[in-house]
Amino acid sequence: MKVLMSLLPSLPALPIPRALLSHYRRHPLQLLALATMIVLATMLWTGVNHLTSQARASLDQSEQAVAERQQVVRDDGQALMVEDFVSLRLVGVCVMPWLEVTPASGNRIIGIDPLAAHCFGAGAARGGDQPLDGKPFVDMSTAASAGEAHLYLLTPDSTQDSDLPAAYHLKTFATGPETGELGDSFLLNLEALGVLVLLITALLLRSVYLLGLAQRRDSFALLHRFGVSPGQVQRWLVLEIIALALICVVPGVGLGRWLAAGLGGGFGQALDGLFDIPLYAGQGQGWITPVLVMLTVVVIACLGDLLLLRFRERLSLSVPNQGRLATALFLAGLVMAWLAPSLPWVFVAVALVFAGAAWLTPTAVTGFANWRAGQSKAPLARWRYRELAVLARRLTLPLVALQFALAMVLAIQALVTTFEDTFDRWLGQRLEAAYYIEVPAGADSRKAVDWLTGHQASNPGMQWHQVIRGSTRMADKAAASRQQVDVYALAPISTLITGWGLLEAEDHPWETLAGNKGVMINEQLARRQTLGAGDTLQLVLDGQTRDMRILGVYPDYGRPVGEVLMNAEALPENFIARSESFSITPGELGITSVTDGLKRLWGVETLSMRDNSTIRELATGVFDQTFALTRAMTVLTLILAASALLMMGWVFFTTRAWYFRLLVVWGMSQRQVAGQLLRLALALTGGIALLALPLGIWLTWVLVHRINPLAFGWSLPMAVYPTFWLELGALSLAIGVSIAALMRRQLGKPSVARVSASALTGGER
Amino acid sequence: MTESLLAVRGLSKHFVSGNETVPVIEKLTFTLGQGQSLALVGRSGSGKSTLLNLLCGLESPDAGTIVMQGQVFEAGSAATREKAAAWADLRRQQIGVVFQEANLMPALTLLENVRFRAQLAGRDPANSEDWLTRLDIGELAQRYPDQVSGGQRQRAALAMVFSMEPALILADEPTGSLDRQTAAEVTQVLFDLQARYRCGLILATHDAELAAGCQQLLDLGHMSAV
Ligand SMILES: Nc1ncnc2c1ncn2[C@@H]1O[C@H](COP(=O)(O)OP(=O)(O)OP(=O)(O)O)[C@@H](O)[C@H]1O
Numbered sequence: 001m002k003v004l005m006s007l008l009p010s011l012p013a014l015p016i017p018r019a020l021l022s023h024y025r026r027h028p029l030q031l032l033a034l035a036t037m038i039v040l041a042t043m044l045w046t047g048v049n050h051l052t053s054q055a056r057a058s059l060d061q062s063e064q065a066v067a068e069r070q071q072v073v074r075d076d077g078q079a080l081m082v083e084d085f086v087s088l089r090l091v092g093v094c095v096m097p098w099l100e101v102t103p104a105s106g107n108r109i110i111g112i113d114p115l116a117a118h119c120f121g122a123g124a125a126r127g128g129d130q131p132l133d134g135k136p137f138v139d140m141s142t143a144a145s146a147g148e149a150h151l152y153l154l155t156p157d158s159t160q161d162s163d164l165p166a167a168y169h170l171k172t173f174a175t176g177p178e179t180g181e182l183g184d185s186f187l188l189n190l191e192a193l194g195v196l197v198l199l200i201t202a203l204l205l206r207s208v209y210l211l212g213l214a215q216r217r218d219s220f221a222l223l224h225r226f227g228v229s230p231g232q233v234q235r236w237l238v239l240e241i242i243a244l245a246l247i248c249v250v251p252g253v254g255l256g257r258w259l260a261a262g263l264g265g266g267f268g269q270a271l272d273g274l275f276d277i278p279l280y281a282g283q284g285q286g287w288i289t290p291v292l293v294m295l296t297v298v299v300i301a302c303l304g305d306l307l308l309l310r311f312r313e314r315l316s317l318s319v320p321n322q323g324r325l326a327t328a329l330f331l332a333g334l335v336m337a338w339l340a341p342s343l344p345w346v347f348v349a350v351a352l353v354f355a356g357a358a359w360l361t362p363t364a365v366t367g368f369a370n371w372r373a374g375q376s377k378a379p380l381a382r383w384r385y386r387e388l389a390v391l392a393r394r395l396t397l398p399l400v401a402l403q404f405a406l407a408m409v410l411a412i413q414a415l416v417t418t419f420e421d422t423f424d425r426w427l428g429q430r431l432e433a434a435y436y437i438e439v440p441a442g443a444d445s446r447k448a449v450d451w452l453t454g455h456q457a458s459n460p461g462m463q464w465h466q467v468i469r470g471s472t473r474m475a476d477k478a479a480a481s482r483q484q485v486d487v488y489a490l491a492p493i494s495t496l497i498t499g500w501g502l503l504e505a506e507d508h509p510w511e512t513l514a515g516n517k518g519v520m521i522n523e524q525l526a527r528r529q530t531l532g533a534g535d536t537l538q539l540v541l542d543g544q545t546r547d548m549r550i551l552g553v554y555p556d557y558g559r560p561v562g563e564v565l566m567n568a569e570a571l572p573e574n575f576i577a578r579s580e581s582f583s584i585t586p587g588e589l590g591i592t593s594v595t596d597g598l599k600r601l602w603g604v605e606t607l608s609m610r611d612n613s614t615i616r617e618l619a620t621g622v623f624d625q626t627f628a629l630t631r632a633m634t635v636l637t638l639i640l641a642a643s644a645l646l647m648m649g650w651v652f653f654t655t656r657a658w659y660f661r662l663l664v665v666w667g668m669s670q671r672q673v674a675g676q677l678l679r680l681a682l683a684l685t686g687g688i689a690l691l692a693l694p695l696g697i698w699l700t701w702v703l704v705h706r707i708n709p710l711a712f713g714w715s716l717p718m719a720v721y722p723t724f725w726l727e728l729g730a731l732s733l734a735i736g737v738s739i740a741a742l743m744r745r746q747l748g749k750p751s752v753a754r755v756s757a758s759a760l761t762g763g764e765r
Numbered sequence: 766m767t768e769s770l771l772a773v774r775g776l777s778k779h780f781v782s783g784n785e786t787v788p789v790i791e792k793l794t795f796t797l798g799q800g801q802s803l804a805l806v807g808r809s810g811s812g813k814s815t816l817l818n819l820l821c822g823l824e825s826p827d828a829g830t831i832v833m834q835g836q837v838f839e840a841g842s843a844a845t846r847e848k849a850a851a852w853a854d855l856r857r858q859q860i861g862v863v864f865q866e867a868n869l870m871p872a873l874t875l876l877e878n879v880r881f882r883a884q885l886a887g888r889d890p891a892n893s894e895d896w897l898t899r900l901d902i903g904e905l906a907q908r909y910p911d912q913v914s915g916g917q918r919q920r921a922a923l924a925m926v927f928s929m930e931p932a933l934i935l936a937d938e939p940t941g942s943l944d945r946q947t948a949a950e951v952t953q954v955l956f957d958l959q960a961r962y963r964c965g966l967i968l969a970t971h972d973a974e975l976a977a978g979c980q981q982l983l984d985l986g987h988m989s990a991v
């Protein structure tokens with residue numbers, strides 16, 4: 001802004017730009033407003049975008065860190081030694097040593113060998129190119145010296161059992177559950193949020209720019225009289241806005257990154273303290289993309305209609321009143337969103353609905369106000385409604401931006417709250433017990449069952465069950481399509497799982513399951529096969545088709561595979577288990593007693609164990625921060641929209657103050673006039689909040705019930721939060737009060753000029 | 766002798782611009798009888814508008830007394846709130862003000878404007894249409910201010926003022942932005958109606974012809990020059 005101002009005197013003696021810019025020399029505040037808006041809009045969008053990409057990277061990393069991998073283990077169940085690594089490498093198997101060390105005090109340390117990791121390929125070999133100076137991941141030698149160590153040998157997914165020498169086999173290496181599609185889905189929604197923020201900032205920019213243009217109308221008219229063609233003026237305006245955008249976008253992007261870093265910094269620290277894996281991806285996007293995107297947005301927002309409309313038409317601020325077209329767009333969007341067969345169509349539908357809403361909102365407010373004006377007998381009320389109509393028309397763009405911002409905040413709030421809730425329940429389901437202990441190869445799980453049963457009697461706080469995972473086929477009525485389903489067998493049916501929320505269920509489903517009188521299926525299977533509680537499922541077990549009663553359907557939050565939850569007693573003797581494990585909450589007994597007991601029982605030195613509470617903490621931490629940041633960014637958008645409305649309202653009111661002053665001349669007290677002002681402002685922002693409500697709810701519905709199922713094949717529950725609506729309503733009214741307060745200050749000035757040129761032609765209406 | 770509508774004694778007003786005190790009106794004394802007219806003349810900046818503002822309570826004087834319809838307003842005395850309320854009542858019901866332009870609410874039709882003003886003054890709004898007809902703009906009743914000419918807007922402004930049946934009309938260059946012909950027509954209507962309804966009129970103007978139509982003349986420029 002300063003830079004631009006200092007450029008003014010030194011400009012070459014080009015008459016047109018000089019004349020154009022001389023306006024800003026007289027009204028530097030207008031230039032400042034436009035520049036500030038560009039900077040703020042850029043900052044906001046860059047911030048959101050930066051955070052989204054950070055969140056994506058963080059979630060990717062956390063997912064990678066806890067994702068299932070493959071490891072090579074010995075057939076005899078003994079611990080791996082360095083000799084195993086050497087012999088495997090000698091036969092050409094790609095293995096990466098992963099040394100877990102638990103020092104006497106402090107966090108688990110993981111030692112990896114970056115050189116050996118190269119055969120994993122770029123994606124999996126995290127740390128391969130970077131120096132290993134992070135706390136949790138250290139070099140092998142450092143780790144080995146830290147204390148008692150356990151060696152794992154990881155191998156890429158491409159390694160097959162047949163690639164291994166005899167005496168070894170593959171096994172899954174799980175450090176945690178996958179956040180999978182729940183995370184992806186949230187990110188998709190975050191991206192939708194980013195697009196909306198971009199749209200809102202574009203609207204705000206446009207409103208400020210058009211306001212500036214309107215104020216320069218006189219200069220343009222003068223230039224026109226001096227024989228300058230509109231085309232020439234247009235070209236200079238294009239240059240002007242590009243120059244301004246160039247000057248303002250770069251600092252805006254910088255500020256946005258700074259904002260995201262500031263908000264995200266605490267995030268990173270919180271994560272570092274939570275788990276032994278660096279999950280916070282500090283790096284977001286580079287500079288080029290946001291700068292280019294924002295330059296494009298600024299130019300399109302300010303000059304997008306340049307090619308479409310003639311210059312003079314463009315200078316008149318009114319939005320063409322093509323109510324029918326707007327309604328058609330709006331309705332088409334609604335129908336399309338409902339029936340859309342694929343994601344792109346839904347996005348087009350959302351665009352249509354928002355475009356229609358942008359058009360219809362001012363028309364609706366104006367229409368309503370004029371209708372009320374016609375209805376009201378009291379002259380003052382009639383006058384007020386007419387003024388409301390004028391305000392709605394003149395402040396169209398900032399009002400629509402506020403409406404969109406409110407709708408977005410509403411939808412994001414509902415979405416984030418739903419995600420939080422779902423995520424909690426999802427974690428509860430995946431991490432049902434405090435610990436998860438794998439049954440080592442060759443060990444007899446029945447011994448453990450007896451041992452645990454024995455100990456549970458003397459430890460009432462202890463809860464446990466055995467989990468057997470595998471797969472089988474469904475015997476479809478149409479025998480041609482035999483479906484593979486996962487088997488998730490439990491015994492006993494403990495209180496660890498009886499708390500699960502079920503989507504539908506028969507009476508006393510858990511008791512019936514414990515009595516081995518039926519099975520439960522996951523949401524995915526229920527949807528695919530259109531099965532429900534009370535139906536019969538035909539499973540092929542031990543070569544025979546068995547009819548099983550479906551006792552209930554449990555939510556799976558995005559698991560793409562059909563799954564049957566059954567009592568392990570129902571499994572045939574020869575069922576091939578993919579994995580066997582125990583979920584244990586040890587209670588007062590303590591986990592060390594349990595692990596020691598099991599080690600002794602199975603005759604092994606180490607157990608593969610997962611500490612679920614740490615993972616839960618980690619996962620909750622990552623999501624909580626992402627949720628908090630998402631909320632923060634939407635609120636910032638709302639604040640920007642509100643300040644834009646405040647500013648535009650204030651500027652507009654300077655052209656209107658005379659008429660409010662007229663009321664004083666006509667014998668109303670300052671207080672009464674201020675009261676009218678307040679009612680007007682409140683009607684305006686309150687009305688916008690009311691109109692934002694259905695749009696916000698619709699947007700929530702689209703995100704939850706259209707976009708998510710189309711993208712991922714499952715849907716979140718849709719919840720609405722009326723208390724939050726009330727909060728938003730209160731916020732809108734607060735904006736209204738602020739506008740009224742600002743206007744009142746102008747009214748208080750002793751002499752209000754009949755400033756606007758329009759007063760000469762009777763005033764704008 | 767006609768009963769006095771307005772008596773002004775020793776009225777003074779100054780403005781402070783920067784650190785300079787600009788005296789605008791100094792020790793002004795005059796009276797206006799019921800139904801009488803007074804032309805306020807003087808060069809630009811001589812304080813015509815300021816005096817009109819003082820006479821309807823939109824500005825408060827530094828010194829002097831204004832007696833309006835028996836109500837006494839003394840400069841500097843306490844009870845500013847009561848004074849403001851009393852002035853507001855007078856403006857609503859007794860004093861009609863006409864400016865050079867922008868006398869109408871832009872979002873209301875001419876008829877709605879007249880009704881609005883009449884109702885504020887507590888008069889029967891049913892006569893509003895008649896007032897427009899009397900001012901020759903009856904057929905424009907449903908138009909908005911920006912849909913009629915400047916002269917027609919000033920006629921509508923006069924219709925508003927007369928519809929409130931005022932005791933006093935303060936007109937600040939009411940024809941200042943009209944062409945001579947239109948100005949003459951509007952002035953004619955103003956004088957006619959003022960005479961018929963016997964209300965006082967104080968008319969600030971640069972136009973000597975217009976000033977000559979009034980019964981009294983107050984030259985502020987002359988006063989401040991002395
Ligand atoms: N609010 C104010 N603050 C400071 N000075 C003011 C204010 N209002 C008026 N003045 C000054 O008081 C003087 C009288 O102004 P006023 O508007 O009354 O003149 P006028 O006779 O109506 O002029 P014109 O014929 O141009 O309308 C001028 O010098 C003006 O600058």
Ligand SMILES: [Mg+2]
Nearest residue numbers: 813814815937
């Ligand atoms: Mg004046």
